[in-house]
Amino acid sequence: MKEIAVEPGGVRVLHKTLDILETIKATESGYRLADLSRKVDLPKATVYRILATLEGRGYLDRTSDGSYRMAKKLFDLQRTEPLEQILNRVARPLMERLAAASKETVNLGILDAGEVVVINTVESPQAVRMSSKIGNRRLLHSTALGKVLLAGKPDKEVQRLIRMKGTPRLTGQTLTTKAAVLAEVQKVRQQGWALDNQENELEGRCIGAPIMGPDGSVAAALSISGPVFRMDMSRARALVPELKAICEEISRGVRG
Structure with a gap:
């Protein structure tokens, strides 16, 4: 078993924790867990307790x-600029470009307390449009933004998030069972x-795609939404490649 040399005044458990993080x-x-225990040459029970604490603290x-992977919170410790601020700074000009090209509303959303919160929006220039405001909150199961954010989480976390707010019916198209959402x-x-597909609001259709953070996980989601008379299924699918390309460009900018 690995013997960890502790410098005078050092704390043994911190050395173990840093070995694991590195x-x-x-x-x-x-x-x-088993692979990590072998890699750092520490008992599985010890490694599990440290991992559980680090996971619990985010x-x-x-x-x-x-x-187990590094989480966004750990990367945020070394940032002088919060991730949400970076997302807004990097995404805004690209959102404006996407809104101008699609002539539809573009929203940027993140996960917060079991909901999607809109942190930036560029509205369509057209008279009839899907409207949104910064700070608006939406359910996860009924929105394109929410589905993207759920898809970036492990299955157990998806189920926990679904339980937080439930799956209420908002329209006749809303997915209302856990099995359907999964x-x-x-x-x-x-x-x-x-x-x-009109699941959050009748007469509205929306597509969404992920933005990846510095740790390789889904940090945010970007969407294009429009009224169904203009954004039929054919047009929605046609906009997907451009949406995904913009998301990839934002992801590169966020990673720096």
């Missing part, structure tokens, strides 16, 4: 396969974008 940081895919994320989340993961 090991996880060295890989993008993360480590499972410094590590656990993926659907049980691997199936939709899996579809979003596979295709890389989400659709709100």
Whole structure:
């Protein structure tokens, strides 16, 4: 078993914690408990307690396969500029470009307390449009932004988030069962974008795609929304490549 040399005045558990963090940081895919225990040469029970504490405090994320990865909060510690501020700064000009090209409303949203909160918006120049305001909150299960944010989380976290606000019916199109929402989340993961087909608001259709943060996880979501008479399914699908390209450009800017 590895013997950790502790400098005078040092704290043994902090050395163990830093060994674990430095090991996880060295890989993008993360480590499972057993693999990490072998890598740092520490008992599995010790490693588990440290991982559970770091995850509980938001410094590590656990993926659907049980691997632990660095979380956004840990990267935020070394930033002089908060991630939300970086997102707004990087995304705004690209959102304006996307809104001008699509002539529809573009929204930037993040996950907060089990809901989507809009942190930036560029409204369509057209008289009839889908309107939004910064600070607006929306449910996860009924919106393209929300589905994208759910798709970026492990299945257990998805279920926890769904339980927080439930799946109330907002229109006749809303997905209202856990099974239906989970199936939709899996579809979003596979295709890389989400659709709100009049599920949050009648006569409104919306597509969304993910923006990746510095740690490689979904940090935010970007959407294009418009009235169904103008944004039929064919046009919605045609806008997906441009939306995803803008999201990739924002992701690169956020990573710096």
